[in-house]
Amino acid sequence: MTATRRPTLADVAREVGVSAKTVSRVLNEDGPSSPETRRRVLEAVAKLGFQPNLMARSMRVGGPDTTVGLVVPDLGNPFFGAVAGGIEDAVHGHGLTLLMGSSDDDPEREHALIRTFLARRVSVLMVAPAVGADHAHLKSHRAAGMPVVFLDRPGNGLTTDTVVSSNRAGTQEGVAHLIAGGHRRIGFIGDLPARLYTRRERQAGYRAALAGAGLPHDRGLVADAHDPAGAAEATARLLALPDPPTALLSGNNVMTIGVMTELSRSGRKDVAVVAFDDVPMAGILEPALTVVAQNPVTMGESAGAAALERLGGDRGRARTILVDTRLVPRGSGELPPPARTR
Amino acid sequence: MTATRRPTLADVAREVGVSAKTVSRVLNEDGPSSPETRRRVLEAVAKLGFQPNLMARSMRVGGPDTTVGLVVPDLGNPFFGAVAGGIEDAVHGHGLTLLMGSSDDDPEREHALIRTFLARRVSVLMVAPAVGADHAHLKSHRAAGMPVVFLDRPGNGLTTDTVVSSNRAGTQEGVAHLIAGGHRRIGFIGDLPARLYTRRERQAGYRAALAGAGLPHDRGLVADAHDPAGAAEATARLLALPDPPTALLSGNNVMTIGVMTELSRSGRKDVAVVAFDDVPMAGILEPALTVVAQNPVTMGESAGAAALERLGGDRGRARTILVDTRLVPRGSGELPPPARTR
DNA sequence: TTGAAAGCGCTAACAG
DNA sequence: CTGTTAGCGCTTTCAA
Numbered sequence: 032m033t034a035t036r037r038p039t040l041a042d043v044a045r046e047v048g049v050s051a052k053t054v055s056r057v058l059n060e061d062g063p064s065s066p067e068t069r070r071r072v073l074e075a076v077a078k079l080g081f082q083p084n085l086m087a088r089s090m091r092v093g094g095p096d097t098t099v100g101l102v103v104p105d106l107g108n109p110f111f112g113a114v115a116g117g118i119e120d121a122v123h124g125h126g127l128t129l130l131m132g133s134s135d136d137d138p139e140r141e142h143a144l145i146r147t148f149l150a151r152r153v154s155v156l157m158v159a160p161a162v163g164a165d166h167a168h169l170k171s172h173r174a175a176g177m178p179v180v181f182l183d184r185p186g187n188g189l190t191t192d193t194v195v196s197s198n199r200a201g202t203q204e205g206v207a208h209l210i211a212g213g214h215r216r217i218g219f220i221g222d223l224p225a226r227l228y229t230r231r232e233r234q235a236g237y238r239a240a241l242a243g244a245g246l247p248h249d250r251g252l253v254a255d256a257h258d259p260a261g262a263a264e265a266t267a268r269l270l271a272l273p274d275p276p277t278a279l280l281s282g283n284n285v286m287t288i289g290v291m292t293e294l295s296r297s298g299r300k301d302v303a304v305v306a307f308d309d310v311p312m313a314g315i316l317e318p319a320l321t322v323v324a325q326n327p328v329t330m331g332e333s334a335g336a337a338a339l340e341r342l343g344g345d346r347g348r349a350r351t352i353l354v355d356t357r358l359v360p361r362g363s364g365e366l367p368p369p370a371r372t373r
Numbered sequence: 374m375t376a377t378r379r380p381t382l383a384d385v386a387r388e389v390g391v392s393a394k395t396v397s398r399v400l401n402e403d404g405p406s407s408p409e410t411r412r413r414v415l416e417a418v419a420k421l422g423f424q425p426n427l428m429a430r431s432m433r434v435g436g437p438d439t440t441v442g443l444v445v446p447d448l449g450n451p452f453f454g455a456v457a458g459g460i461e462d463a464v465h466g467h468g469l470t471l472l473m474g475s476s477d478d479d480p481e482r483e484h485a486l487i488r489t490f491l492a493r494r495v496s497v498l499m500v501a502p503a504v505g506a507d508h509a510h511l512k513s514h515r516a517a518g519m520p521v522v523f524l525d526r527p528g529n530g531l532t533t534d535t536v537v538s539s540n541r542a543g544t545q546e547g548v549a550h551l552i553a554g555g556h557r558r559i560g561f562i563g564d565l566p567a568r569l570y571t572r573r574e575r576q577a578g579y580r581a582a583l584a585g586a587g588l589p590h591d592r593g594l595v596a597d598a599h600d601p602a603g604a605a606e607a608t609a610r611l612l613a614l615p616d617p618p619t620a621l622l623s624g625n626n627v628m629t630i631g632v633m634t635e636l637s638r639s640g641r642k643d644v645a646v647v648a649f650d651d652v653p654m655a656g657i658l659e660p661a662l663t664v665v666a667q668n669p670v671t672m673g674e675s676a677g678a679a680a681l682e683r684l685g686g687d688r689g690r691a692r693t694i695l696v697d698t699r700l701v702p703r704g705s706g707e708l709p710p711p712a713r714t715r
Numbered sequence: 716t717t718g719a720a721a722g723c724g725c726t727a728a729c730a731g
Numbered sequence: 732c733t734g735t736t737a738g739c740g741c742t743t744t745c746a747a
Contacts (some may be wrong), residue, residue, distance in 0.1 A: 035513070035516060035517050036517070037517055039723090039724055039725085040724065040725065040726095041724075041725095049734085050733070050734050050735080051724085051725080051726090051732060051734095052725095052726075052727095052733075052734065052735080053732090053734075055725070055726060056726095056732095056733085059726085061726085062732080062733090063732055063733090064732070064733085065733090068732080068733085072729095080510075080513055081491055082488065082491050082492050083724085083725080084432075084492065084494060084723090084724055084725070085489075085492040085493045085494070085722035086428045086431055086432050086493065086723095086724080086725095087432055087436060087723075087725040087726090087739090088492060088724080088725055088726075089428055089739095090426075090428050090429055090432060090723095090724085090726095090739050090740070091724075091725045091727080091738080091739050092725085092726070092727090092739085092743095093726095093727095093739060096428060098472070105727075106455075106458035106461060107451070107454050107455045107457075107458040107670070108454070109449070109451040111454070112448055112450070112451060112453070112454035113448075113449045115448045115449075115473070116447070116448035116449040116475060119448060119473075119474060119475055123474070127475060128472060128473075128486075128489055128490075128493075129472070129473050130440070130470055130471070130473075130475060131457070131461075131470075131471050131472075131473050132461060132462055132465070132470060132471060133458060140728045144470075146747060147426070147427075147470055148470075149424050149426045149606055150424050150425060150426065150427040151428065151470075152379075152426060152427070152428060158553075168422075171377070171422055172379075174377060175377050175378070175379055177709045208558060239677050274628075287656075288653055288654060291654060291657045292656060292657055295656075295657045295659075310653060310654060311626075311630055311652060311653065311654075312630060312633060312652060312653075312654050312655075312658065313654075314634060314637070315630075315633045315637045315658060316654065316657060316658065317659050328449070331658055343734075348674070350447050381739090381740055381741085382740065382741065382742095383740075383741095391717075391718085392717070392718045392719075393718090393740085393741080393742090394717075394718060394719085394741095394742075394743090395716090395718075397741070397742065398716095398717085401742085403742085404716085404717090405716055405717090406716070406717085407716060408716090410716080410717085424742055425740085425741080426739090426741070427722090428739095428740080428741090429739075429740035429741040429742090430740080430741055430742075431723095431741095432723050432724070432725090432739095432740085432741075432742095433722080433723050433740075433741045433742045434723080434741085434742070434743090435723060435742095504723060663733080716747105717746105717747080718745100718746085718747075719744100719745090719746080719747095720743100720744085720745090720746100721742100721743085721744080721745100722741100722742090722743085722744105723740105723742090723743100724739105725736090725738100725739090726737100726738095726739090727736105727737090727738090727739105727743075728735105728736090728737085729732080729734105729735085729736085729737105730733100730734080730735075730736095731732105731735095
């Protein structure tokens with residue numbers, strides 16, 4: 032079997048007996064064309080199975096490629112999947128397609144992906160930055176008219192449109208919810224590295240809630256992990272303290288799996304929990320899991336909308352779009368602390 | 374602020390005082406070049422921040438675009454996110470990038486996306502087909518050397534490499550597990566439309582297990598839904614039958630949410646459940662959820678590997694790659710049926 | 716070791 | 732209403 036060449040504009044033109052430009056006109060509904068020519072061109076297009084080469088078109092038009100380059104840390108994380116879905120919804124009506132890659136939270140891979148995307152002349156670049164990545168090199172590209180949007184986390188060395196969850200306020204609300212329920216010793220299980228933006232913000236919200244209630248901030252109640260197993264260990268460690276927490280705030284969906292697994296394993300149904308980020312079966316757990324829900328689809332849509340405005344010529348100053356989180360009380364956050372023995 | 378033009382090969386050449394071809398040679402390590410020239414070129418490239426235009430390159434070379442076009446029904450579904458991650462892992466080392474879009478299980482949108490991808494001259498096309506979509510029109514493209522791979526579901530009207538889960542055998546194993554536990558009336562909660570490939574296969578596995586055990590196939594124990602709420606209703610309906618099932622097989626992750634929600638709501642801890650497709654917190658539910666786990670990452674990797682072989686010149690006949698599922702007993706599938714009153 | 720010319724598939728600009 | 736010419740940014744081909 033021999034690879035057959037794909038038909039070009041010229042092939043269609045030859046078939047019909049007109050010039051390439053005429054075919055182009057018909058196809059792009061650019062300029063006038065006689066109904067008769069039109070008909071014959073379309074016929075030939077169908078007959079030959081011609082499909083215009085978008086690369087060639089973009090190139091000649093001089094505009095960027097009709098793609099949105101998106102770099103996320105992990106394609107497998109449903110959070111980023113939902114974000115991607117939101118972006119696609121926002122832009123696909125404008126003829127833009129998603130070009131995606133995973134950085135695996137590695138600045139090198141992120142940089143490589145960005146380079147590839149730039150080389151492809153994407154219309155828009157969206158990045159959920161890896162920890163430690165630098166983005167100063169994108170300045171010139173943004174100046175050249177390519178919108179850059181940071182997602183979930185701000186970038187480094189570049190001030191541009193950024194879409195993030197209300198991490199701090201959301202966590203603060205979650206912790207306040209626990210405090211309102213009578214808890215005074217509340218643990219925080221955060222992800223690593225500790226300098227990750229979302230981790231820092233959520234922990235700041237945790238501290239703010241404690242401060243707001245006049246509660247002391249016990250550094251010993253803050254634990255770290257970078258996977259569910261680690262989160263489970265961290266949970267066990269906190270609960271084994273001499274004066275253990277009566278409630279926990281889980282810093283993200285991955286931590287939550289570990290926290291809940293450990294509570295389930297040890298049969299501790301008396302520990303109140305609020306988890307940051309919603310999870311599918313939260314309502315079925317026992318007790319049902321109270322969460323601070325994020326809105327990843329909205330985040331994606333906002334990012335898409337912002338990018339489209341920039342493409343439309345908006346040169347205003349960079350905006351930070353805060354997408355609201357929402358406290359969803361389901362039970363686990365409403366557990367009262369055990370009666371105090373004093 | 375005025376949009377500054379991006380530097381081209383010619384700009385670099387002018388800067389250095391050589392021809393464009395020389396710059397091209399240095400950059401692509403094609404043909405010889407003097408160390409001195411080389412140095413000056415690289416210097417100018419760095420100075421101007423030149424990045425070769427990949428579109429122009431692909432076009433001139435005549436080869437396809439360095440992308441893998443992937444169409445999935447729903448970007449937000451973690452299953453497809455994981456599949457995409459697997460594909461990316463497999464191909465990114467070969468210089469390929471993922472171009473993704475959601476069809477929303479709508480054949481029209483799927484077709485539009487495929488058209489866009491073809492127009493972009495993707496190197497590979499991967500599709501998780503929408504119900505009712507036709508793919509005969511891809512024949513010529515495959516003949517022209519573009520690998521086409523179907524994912525999760527076979528395509529229509531085109532025989533080509535296909536990667537699917539062992540839906541039938543997996544479900545059969547799950548149902549056999551329930552039967553081995555003593556269940557004789559087992560309900561099946563499947564997704565709609567009923568002619569969806571995965572639904573049909575899984576239901577066939579269900580029937581095969583019943584037949585294998587000499588159990589009657591009661592059509593009344595099979596229910597449908599297309600979202601969690603519907604699955605919850607379907608579950609309630611089955612359990613309200615005069616002679617209700619003592620065990621349920623949930624046909625996919627979305628159904629599972631509804632099934633478990635209803636069991637939780639009604640406090641029915643006596644109904645055995647096996648769910649097709651694993652879910653994050655399955656182990657924490659009470660009882661812990663027994664599942665037939667799929668392997669989406671492996672599916673993506675297999676698809677990627679198959680595509681790469683085709684790109685490498687493999688013209689062998691189309692293969693169907695069955696990715697094994699795995700029964701993960703966790704408790705809910707091991708519940709015995711209630712003692713029979715006769 | 717380097718350069719000049721041609722051309723990938725398409726469209727902008729101008730004629731006719 | 733239609734055609735011609737030129738050129739997007741790059742690489743191939745051939746010549747120097």
